[in-house]
Amino acid sequence: MTLEVSSAVQDYAKAIYSLEQRGEGGAVSTNALAERLGVSAASASSMVKKLDGLGIVEHVPYRGVGLTEHGMSVALEVLRHHRLLERFLVEELGVPWDRVHDEAEVLEHHLSEELEELIAAKLGHPTIDPHGDPIPTADLKIVEPATLAMDGLDIGAAGRFVRVSDSDPEMLRYLGARGIAPGDTFEVVDKQPFGGPIFARFGSSDEVHPLGGRLAAAMRVSL
Amino acid sequence: MTLEVSSAVQDYAKAIYSLEQRGEGGAVSTNALAERLGVSAASASSMVKKLDGLGIVEHVPYRGVGLTEHGMSVALEVLRHHRLLERFLVEELGVPWDRVHDEAEVLEHHLSEELEELIAAKLGHPTIDPHGDPIPTADLKIVEPATLAMDGLDIGAAGRFVRVSDSDPEMLRYLGARGIAPGDTFEVVDKQPFGGPIFARFGSSDEVHPLGGRLAAAMRVSL
DNA sequence: AGTGAGATTCAGGCTTGGCTAAACTTCGTC
DNA sequence: GACGAAGTTTAGCCAAGCCTGAATCTCACT
Helix, strand or coil, X not given: CCCCCCHHHHHHHHHHHHHHHHCCCCCECHHHHHHHHCCCHHHHHHHHHHHHHHCCEEEECCCEEEECXXXXXXXXXXXXXXXXXXXXXXXXXXXXXXXXXXXHHHHHHHCCHHHHHHHHHHCCCCCECCCCCECCCCCCCCCCCCCEEHHHCCCCCEEEXXXXXXXXXXXXXXXXXXXXXXXXXXXEEEECCCCCCEEEEECCCCCEEEECHHHHHHEEEEC | CCCCCCHHHXXXXXXXXXXXXXXXXXXXXXXXXXXXXXXXXXXXXXXXXXXXHCCCEEEECCCEXXXXXXXXXXXXXXXXXXXXXXXXXXXXXXXXCCCHHHHHHHHHHHCCHHHHHHHHHHCCCCCECCCCCXXXXXXXXXXXXXXXXXXXXXXXXXXXXXXXXXXXXXXXXXXXXXXXXXXXXXXXXXXXXXXXXEEEEECCCCCEEEECXXXXXXXXXXX
């Protein structure tokens, strides 16, 4: 009943989950899904019909889709695999953190439950992945802490850098090269107006790093 | 040029390699291939045609197939992945040795070269997997040492148990439960005639273990 | 209420890797 | 040297997932 979930179906579930998280409102549009997955709108539409048949989504034509409870657990299962793998690859094999995403993207679909459990145990049942994203628990609960985008902060703001998207290797390399990682505390020391860069100090370092628009927007912080 | 090798193609290459090893003669028959892969003869036949087109095998209609040089490297690459993974799963994650085969069977197709190398390094570049099978080197050389089937030995024969097929979990559990593993020295203490069991002592243990027909046939030894 | 942009669906196709049934080769035996 | 069994190939089909292009529908705005 749960085994006939192909990689494609898992990818759709994951994408819908992610779009539901971002987009406040309710339903995810078929087009948004298509774009996210790099697939034509027609393909996404037919796949959505199938997902509805499988009980993974609820589809209201012209209104979009939403994950069912079953669909949610499919999505969280894959997410757990993905994030555990990322953590495992970084900690046990020393894969650079800007490259783990692509590896995990492939392996997540082929990880057995047994291996998932052994990996989690080996890592001491971690709760976040190397990018600060929360890892769903074995019984598929997840807590997505509220965060702020760094580019919205004002001069003088201080807090903790908690999370950054794992999907842009460029950004990760930039941060990595400067020794900036999720978990670091920071302090905004300057900010250019009109979408200009933010200047911040991280951890106990004295160095001030410039963080350009897209980067500062991708960095999530808590105060 | 080498990237369009699907999982199915890799499986065929691996199966042909394995059948070439066993069957002394030359070509591997389509039927043998079909049986090995659990596929109909017609399916194997059409796949063989495709493999020929890809330059992976040389096919003489009605006579069988043989791996080309390119096909050989495809096979050895997959075999390296498989055996490194088996070793990794046993050593780093503690997966029981009778279960690693199935996991590796899936993951071998999705392991990047980068991960392959990191795993090999982490393990100290091992030369055999947990079942005693040799692991091809990074430049795809492999040495298959000559071995004897244990069921052909006579009473009094002594040597080293070096290798056992990884594909029968039952046998592996049986051996595992008795503490018998590749690398152990042994001595044949008794043997029933007409294909009856062999009785042998392993390692420094005093215990004599009965090894029935199929099992003794699957165990490979060197004297 | 009309309308156009954007979202959705339909129709028709492609590739992969399977399947069955039927036809064809090969080879050992008489 | 003919014949039948065993082995092999061809022909025709299927499902999954993707594609394009051409309809069609909805919604928000005027």
